[in-house]
Amino acid sequence: MRTLRDAIGQAAKRLHKAKLVYGHGTTDALDEAAFLALEGLGLPLDVTDRKLDKLLTAKQQARIDKLISARITTRKPAAYLVGRAYIQGIPFRIDERVIVPRSFIGELLFSDHVVGPGAAFISEPKTIRRVLDLCTGSGCLAILATLKFPDAKVDAVDLSDDALDLAKLNVTDKKLGRRVKLHQGDLFAPLKGKKYDLIITNPPYVTASSMRRLPPEYRHEPRLALLGGADGMDLVKRILKGASNHLTPGGAMICEIGAGRKTLERAFPTLPFFWLETAHGSDEVFWLTREQLSRSS
Numbered sequence: 001m002r003t004l005r006d007a008i009g010q011a012a013k014r015l016h017k018a019k020l021v022y023g024h025g026t027t028d029a030l031d032e033a034a035f036l037a038l039e040g041l042g043l044p045l046d047v048t049d050r051k052l053d054k055l056l057t058a059k060q061q062a063r064i065d066k067l068i069s070a071r072i073t074t075r076k077p078a079a080y081l082v083g084r085a086y087i088q089g090i091p092f093r094i095d096e097r098v099i100v101p102r103s104f105i106g107e108l109l110f111s112d113h114v115v116g117p118g119a120a121f122i123s124e125p126k127t128i129r130r131v132l133d134l135c136t137g138s139g140c141l142a143i144l145a146t147l148k149f150p151d152a153k154v155d156a157v158d159l160s161d162d163a164l165d166l167a168k169l170n171v172t173d174k175k176l177g178r179r180v181k182l183h184q185g186d187l188f189a190p191l192k193g194k195k196y197d198l199i200i201t202n203p204p205y206v207t208a209s210s211m212r213r214l215p216p217e218y219r220h221e222p223r224l225a226l227l228g229g230a231d232g233m234d235l236v237k238r239i240l241k242g243a244s245n246h247l248t249p250g251g252a253m254i255c256e257i258g259a260g261r262k263t264l265e266r267a268f269p270t271l272p273f274f275w276l277e278t279a280h281g282s283d284e285v286f287w288l289t290r291e292q293l294s295r296s297s
């Protein structure tokens with residue numbers, strides 16, 4: 001019999017040997033093993049030392065072994081195997097109808113530098129009354145927005161009915177049906193001229209050539225959620241062209257773009273993109289105001 005701590009260590013060795021790719025919420029074999037073991041046993045991710053040193057039952061050990069084997073043989077991201085992912089510590093239901101949440105916009109919404117009293121960008125969260133989450137997927141960013149903007153109603157759009165089915169489950173789980181409205185359609189099309197104080201968007205932005213080189217883990221995610229055309233920026237460019245019509249005076253947008261900064265700056269040379277700092281660097285998410293967008297259009 002093993003303790004939970006030993007079982008996680010053993011599992012991490014198996015994952016490490018299998019040379020998997022991480023990046024769907026964890027960064028290495030040990031993190032991934034801990035996530036799968038704790039989720040698999042229904043334990044909190046901030047499990048206490050006492051729990052870690054408890055002996056596992058044979059059934060618990062078998063559950064962990066099964067999840068680790070599935071991770072190695074299927075190469076599915078761990079979140080799909082357990083049906084759950086976390087962003088800013090908040091759990092969301094996840095399956096292969098949506099990408100695994102990992103947007104830097106989650107981190108930015110929760111950064112005191114971006115949102116909150118004295119923040120450089122949104123210093124009075126209560127003034128944000130209407131938010132649009134374009135390309136909502138699981139609905140995770142729309143839901144995070146309700147937590148940061150207590151007086152806001154959020155519209156969330158996705159082209160994929162499958163994604164919206166899952167987003168609906170997440171919105172219902174969090175009892176946010178009155179605050180988050182889901183819309184099916186192509187970007188701004190279902191919104192009929194509505195205007196927002198803030199647009200947040202994490203659209204598909206992988207280039208066609210990067211799609212061909214994706215590790216197996218990423219191939220389990222919907223292609224529609226990843227592919228952004230030849231240079232990755234097809235949707236971002238369309239969003240930039242449409243955003244000012246959907247922002248209130250003083251409104252702004254936050255958009256994640258992956259590795260497309262140079263492409264975008266070449267395509268929109270007069271737009272004064274402000275690149276927000278994330279844990280990953282400072283060229284993957286930009287901030288633009290309605291005034292900046294309309295001046296350049």
Ligand SMILES: C[S@@+](CC[C@H](N)C(=O)[O-])C[C@H]1O[C@@H](n2cnc3c(N)ncnc32)[C@H](O)[C@@H]1O
Pocket residue numbers: 098099100101102103134135136137138139140141157158159160163185186187202203204205224225226235
């Ligand atoms: C990168 S995922 C982001 C999901 C979620 N916001 C997140 O951060 O986890 C992009 C989403 O855009 C959706 N999508 C792709 N093309 C779209 C379009 N033309 N209009 C609206 N949504 C679209 C995909 O279905 C997918 O759910």
